[in-house]
Amino acid sequence: MASRRLGSPAGRWIDRSQPLGFTFNGRRLSGLRGDTLASALLANDVRLVGRSFKLHRPRGVWSCGLEEPSALVDVDEGARRTPNVRASRLVLEEGLSVRSVNCWPGVAFDLGALTGACAALLPAGFYYKTFMWPSWRLFEPSIRRMAGLGRAPTEPDPDHYEEVAAECDVLVVGGGISGLAAAAAAARAGARTMLLTGAAHPGGALAWRADDEAQGLARAVRQLGVRVLMRTLAFGLYNHNLVAACESLAAEGGELPASVLRERLWKIRARRVIAAAGAFERPLLFPDNDRPGVMLAGAAVKYAGAYGVACGRRAVIAANSDSAYAAARELAQSGLEIVAVIDRRSEAPKGETASGLRVVPGAVVTAVAGTRAVQGCRVARLGGGPRSGQGEWLECDLILSAGGLAPAVHLHSQAGGKLRWVSESAMFVPDGAAPGLVSVGACAGVFSRDAALAHATAVGEALAKGAAAPTAPVGGAGRSEPITCVPGRTSAQFVDLQNDVSAQDVALAARENYRSVEHLKRYTTAGMGTDQGKTSNINALVLMGELTSRAPAEVGTTRFRPPFAPVTLGAIAGRRVASLYRPLRELPAHAWHASHGALFETFGDWRRPAAYPLPGESLEAAAQREAACVRHHAGLFDGSPLGKLELFGADAARFLDLMYVGTMSTLAIGQARYGLLLNEHGTIVDDGIVARLGDRHYWVNTTTAGAERTLAAFEEWLQCEFTDLRVLVTPVTSRWGNVTVAGPSAWRWLEASGFEAALAPHSMRHMTLRESALEGVPLRVLRASFTGELGYEINLPADHASALFARLWERAAEVGAVLYGIEALQLMRLEKGYLHVGSDTDGTTLPGDVGFARGIEAKAANFVGRRSLSRPASRDPQRLQLVGLKPVDGRTALHVGAHIASHAPPAAIEGRVTSSGLSPELACPIALALLAGGTQRTGERVQVYHLGVMTEAVVVRTPFVDPQGRRVHG
Amino acid sequence: MMQLECPCCGRRDESEFVCAGTTHIARPPPAASDAQWGEYLFFRDNPKGVHLERWRHSYGCGLWFNVARHTVTHEILAVYAMTDPPPLPAVAD
């Protein structure tokens, strides 16, 4: 047994009295309370954890933190399955069930591993070069099956998530001693301070050590009132210091209730941010450096100290930094045998060679034996022209990589900060502060403890007081050389373990003349995995520098973008799922419609009755029945969502003349007129009816979808251009319900229901508005019609809408009336050829294209968009113009969106169908279409192409029904 | 997400506002030539630097106002009334 649990008292975070059972690929194993999945697997001597993304190479635990590239698992099954969870971050729970990713039939025997044998055939850019002919799409499905990691669940997520907004003066990201010191100082100086840490324990790198100062600082931070959020990982810094962080609230896997609040997304607006995110360890590259049993040196130290787990018995340490020696000493104390430190540098630190530790300076690991677990390695001195097979053989089951340190500069970069290269330690550090953000501690490149504490304290205080932050005393990381791979070897030396990018891939990219590190990244996919290259970015760019004879500072880093670590889609969606996915509006009489058989559908923002089907009746049949009944008797419709505005002011009339095609200033009080609203391009953006309520007072009906748009346009023109006009625009859409009664029997119905005689069609003409009342409830009754029938739009305070529906419905049988929904309304307006803005118009449609050319010429006043209508392009007789279409056979439906063309594609497109339906009145399909030069083509036969079928249609004039327009008058 | 300082309501998140693009564009008279009108409708500078633009606090007080914003850093250099002249020029870096 190689990796194993150490004896007591090793393992500060584990509770040896609380064993926990879990399953790994169906195998029952046991861990301890306080373990992560990674530590528990290592304690059970499980070295092989998963298979790699592209080559299916066996992989094990590589790190002890969120940088983990290899040990990814799918947690749980069914709806709660979470793919690609890092074993090093997954807290062990009783009953936890996990599976390895990207292997079939199993992790030990994986058929996909055959690709690993062909690794040389799968270099960077392989897919782009190879699978182009005849079409990438031919190869994509099988490649997608082979490549990839975990499996996403297919069922809806049973858990829920929330989002919280917060603000503070100083936000500290990171709970290590530097972060704690900065937070304490900021709070002491009076700033509202928050501190976020992704860890479950404060103290950062020292959290698992008995460090009195770290514990003391953690206590002080709480006593000073700092708002501390544990298990809350800041994953992004966005414009103007908005920090997004994800708080884990529930365990992953194990026994859970039916639905839990699983994560909380924090959106924190901070005046100043202090980054205290620490540093990552940089691995060394050598042949087969991805074998299970090769891992980061610091990780092995932490597994021993925090979890009481020895990652192996006999360890070789591959070093390029002074930190290797501290790791060697600590691991030796934990009971591991340190075979040797293989130091790439020509000189080991003074004194280390005298400690009894075997140190081989100026040497590298040249080969690793063992596929599913390390069995030994070969080491050779550099400079002696190492070739495969030469050098000394060392038997070991663990190879630790200590290549130096890489400050976590992610937040600094996201804030727009610059980096500088520190050559002696081969690392990038923040070059001063970023806008709104200052780095402290290891992520600032400050590795000596006392200097870090003093600097962090000074920064916390300075930012709290609005002063400039002191410069970071960068140093203390020790020596590390900016070199990476072992020269002259053919076996893969992995730069990015997660995406299977090797030094050879980077070399290929260099040979193909990729110079920019951003291009290198995309071509090789280095750093594009879920770990975002935490342990690979620096090596990749150092290597790129070596290959192109540039210093790392010249090569530069790729841009660090959020998220810093993977975030679940659930956390980002928060409450915005299912019925809260987006705000939907409810009709005032929603419940009444529901109790009268309405079939609700979503139209724009509104839930509205599409129709009122009888038992067993389809939506289409219901719409036909309802429309026919309105044409011959009467119908009742809820038009409440129609946009409504009241305009008040001395210049209201002038302003409406400017806004609409259609002169509104000449309306008499009580009169109403149709208007088209244009933008400055002359394009139709809305239509509606404007009625005059008083000398300086107008009522404007917009379309339902155009209510917000029209209000915004009015306000923009009033506030930004026509600033001398005195007009107040008040939206009143929700104040007024709209109960619409239409059909030849509409008035008889209203009269029987108690409406005053003054509303009768002979005394109240079409397109007039009258203020009335019914039993004390004020009404604004508009004679208008979108059905082509005698119509009354009865506007009344919305709380009374249900009562009016009920009152009218009581007498519906007397006139043979029905309730009708949107579908029937659309059929009737189509029969009348009435325009539906947004369906029959697009972003290029001008009034002349839909039959309003004469209205424009007749109007004396200027209006918005008018100048655009006189451009040559606006007067082109071949513009798309709205026409009617009927199938020549009188049977075949013409589909909305179908193209009009002389023959099947490829063909020049002459137009398209914009509205379509089966006319209840004519009992045949009818359609509206935008057709090039359409108004001159009446009677012409055209071909309508839809999904491979051509249908012959004839261009006709609209309206299809009641061409003289007599019926609206009753 | 940026924050903007609404002249009435104070600092608010960008999601409460709508932006209508470049501001201070003079509207030509109806007698303008096609070329002048086309310039007005379609031609805009796209500066890497200070951009003067028009915003509305649509989820709040509904006020339209002008903003001078640096298009690279998103630094807000000025917020001023719709009818005010620009307090600084729009300049490319």
Added chain:
Amino acid sequence: MADPAHSEPPLAATGVLVREEPMAVATLRYFAGTGEFVQAVRAATGTEVPPALGACCAPDGQLILAWRSPTETLCLMPGAARVAELTSRLADSVDGCLVDLSDGFRVLRLTGPRIADLLCRLGGTASVPQPGEARRSRLADVPVLALALRVEETLLVIDRSLLPHVLAWIHATLADFVAP
């Protein structure tokens, strides 16, 4: 017609109670905060229209005035009679107008020490009013006016058609409220 009765049942959680308050609503629109209309309002209500972001109560305690924009103040009152009275007293003005918006808005009264905890889960810290403040902002992805006259009490004024959406969001949020 039958007098409408509308009210959602109250929602409660540790530290916050949400109940719907039937109120009549009217808006005062004017061109300038100093004109003849605003003076007529003062005569009719006994109070000045509030300054930007302000909310106040008329001396009789029955009328709440809340700033909405440089040209608008919203009035909340217990019943339609008061709207009618205000309407008639302001009818002759040419410098502004009153528009009855009753039925167009729903008012939620939030009470308790954890109002801010609830509001910051609906979208924003900008939505938390201090006593004497009225803030229009984005809550639950829709525009809402939040106003406070005293501590531990906030009124939310919401477009009626969006009330079910906002209530569903509040309901889901309160279900996860645990003692702090």
